[in-house]
Amino acid sequence: MKKVLITGALGQIGSELVERLRKDLGKDNVIATDIREIEGSPVVTDGIFEILDCTGQQAMMDTAKKYEVDTIIHLASLLSATAEKHPQFAWNLNMTGLTNALETARELNLKYFSPSSIAAFGPSTPMDGTPQVTIQRPNTMYGVTKVAGELLCDYYHTKFGVDTRGVRFPGLISWKTLPGGGTTDYAVDIYYEAIKNGHYDSFIAQGTKMDMMYMDDAIDAIVDLMNAPEENLIDRNAFNITAMSFEPEEIAASIKKYMPEFTMGYDVDPVRQGIADSWPNYIDDTAARKQWGFNPKYDLDAMTKDMLEKLGEKLAKEA
Ligand code: AKB
Numbered sequence: 439m440k441k442v443l444i445t446g447a448l449g450q451i452g453s454e455l456v457e458r459l460r461k462d463l464g465k466d467n468v469i470a471t472d473i474r475e476i477e478g479s480p481v482v483t484d485g486i487f488e489i490l491d492c493t494g495q496q497a498m499m500d501t502a503k504k505y506e507v508d509t510i511i512h513l514a515s516l517l518s519a520t521a522e523k524h525p526q527f528a529w530n531l532n533m534t535g536l537t538n539a540l541e542t543a544r545e546l547n548l549k550y551f552s553p554s555s556i557a558a559f560g561p562s563t564p565m566d567g568t569p570q571v572t573i574q575r576p577n578t579m580y581g582v583t584k585v586a587g588e589l590l591c592d593y594y595h596t597k598f599g600v601d602t603r604g605v606r607f608p609g610l611i612s613w614k615t616l617p618g619g620g621t622t623d624y625a626v627d628i629y630y631e632a633i634k635n636g637h638y639d640s641f642i643a644q645g646t647k648m649d650m651m652y653m654d655d656a657i658d659a660i661v662d663l664m665n666a667p668e669e670n671l672i673d674r675n676a677f678n679i680t681a682m683s684f685e686p687e688e689i690a691a692s693i694k695k696y697m698p699e700f701t702m703g704y705d706v707d708p709v710r711q712g713i714a715d716s717w718p719n720y721i722d723d724t725a726a727r728k729q730w731g732f733n734p735k736y737d738l739d740a741m742t743k744d745m746l747e748k749l750g751e752k753l754a755k756e757a
Contacts, residue, residue, distance in 0.1 A: 439549060439664045441467040443507040445492045445539065446514030447481050448472040451553070451607075451656065453615040455511065456481050458657050469505045473514070492535035498542050509549040509664065512539035518557050518713050520619030521580035532583035540594045543602070550602045551664055552591065554676035556649055557621075558584040558606055561716045568718040570678050570725040578713055591675035603663050604676035605726065608649030608683075610656050611741060613749040621713040625650055625689055629745045632693050632700050633753055640686040641707040647719040649680040652741040655734035659726075666730035673725050681734035682741075683720035692742040 442459055446452045447470035456470045457480065470481050471490035481487060490501055492514045502510060514535050521528030536552060543550040559568060560576035574585050584606075591602040609622020617623045624642045631638040642648075651659075659679055684692075690702040726732035736744070 439509045441507045442509045443469045444511045450615045450617040452513045495538045498538050502542050512552040517620040518580040525579040528579045536587050543600050544598045554584045554588050554604050554606045556608050556717050557581040565719045568721040588675045605679045606676045608651050608680045612653030621710045637701045639703045639705040643706045646714050647683050647685045649683045651681040652736035670729050677726040678721040678723045679726045682738050692738045
């Protein structure tokens, strides 16, 4: 991975991955793209940035050719809750973007990464210690696109020899860029509300466990998987990875350790609760640990400490 094209670069993962890869590879070797431009964003101002609609095959191919990249990291995608509101649009965006990115990788012989998700599992999946290879019959449109994407990435590897790689991300928590339209977003919102108001009403119900990860570990995971020797990879698309699993009461308890006055209530959203109930309580990421050394650094309390510090500073500056 020497010169990388990133789609969805202004999103929650993209904005931090761009920053990291500009440091690792040099500014001229990271081509950040997104469908829109956010004025003043460092993704736009601090290096190469192009407007790119990933549903346009030719535009993606032309951008990859123009910059002579050797890797494509395709992040543009609609998340679970938004996809349930607009299922046909979600299918179109998630699948057309993916097939265009895979075709670009096939034709130009590029290395390829796209994220899958714990959403690729469904109600008939074993919920505790969900294995790497197991039943995948999700009942959400987002999940359907993630399973189809995993299979298509495997197909492009076995049929065309494209070096496709992916992970099943859990909920990702970060202070720099907000997620948009996900089910696990409550675990980000809670920190914002804790700092701003000292109280949070969770849209996910008491007792609902989901896998989560701090963004620093997610970015390391992408970089480490892309740099792993190809011969070590058996599972490819896509590896289970997780750093922690918790329910709303546990994250609230972790915040209380640093902000004893913090309180939490519930205002459960039935749609997002239904999605959360269909996902695993915790997944087994042994394959990722063995095949490419996945080893997250942040547990719940370490993440909470860092989130409260960094988000607190950010919100104070913005006030
Ligand atoms: C979502 O909640 O939709 C995402 C995911 C787990 O893929 N954060």
